[in-house]
Amino acid sequence: MINLLIMAKCLSSIGAVHMVNSNDFLYGIIALPARRSLEKEKIDSLEKLSDYSEQEIMQLHGFGKNAMEKLKSHMKEHHVSFKNS
Template identity: 75%
Template sequence: MYAFNYDSDAEFLHGVIAIPARRALEKEKINSLEKLSDYSEKEIMQLHGFGKNAMMKLKNYMKENQVCFREA
């Protein structure tokens, strides 16, 4: 039997963007779309683990949920 700690923050964007990008957001304590909207696209792209592919997927997900980045 395996035991693990369930962390709802770890589920944020699960299946949307790759693990390195999710870890980058987690490191910055960004664990909701509301917090993500406080950042500009440029700021997120500067995080280690974020690339063009992750950003494209993230922007599509945000658009589906009527959320957008802060203007730079």
Template identity: 70%
Template structure:
């Protein structure tokens, strides 16, 4: 029984380390699952976020309707937008 308690404590600290977001990007704006999804894609600034389409971000695991709405409101506040999927460069 003691071994199980020790093992559980070890696993708990490993899980906590693996699931923490290292930076403060969007802290207090969107929930942790969405922040982790952005961190996994190495998106840690609004500038990097603007290189993605809304659909690409929405398809990340951890992004739902609520997180997307909050993210879009935050981006509008700083006059940043998602990449336009319909924009085509014609030569």
């Protein structure tokens, strides 16, 4: 019983750390590999994303036609677009 309590406490602290580091930018819009690539490039807002061309973003890991279409649709809804290449 004590072991279960210790294990539960450890797991809850791991979950808390994960939640703090979690980036919600584009959560539910594009898949995690594409979001991680944006995070790696320090792109954490639509404004920062608009500083890049569509071709530059397509070079990142996790971006294909599907992710790009979803991203462009989301950007259009928020009146943001990629820079011209």
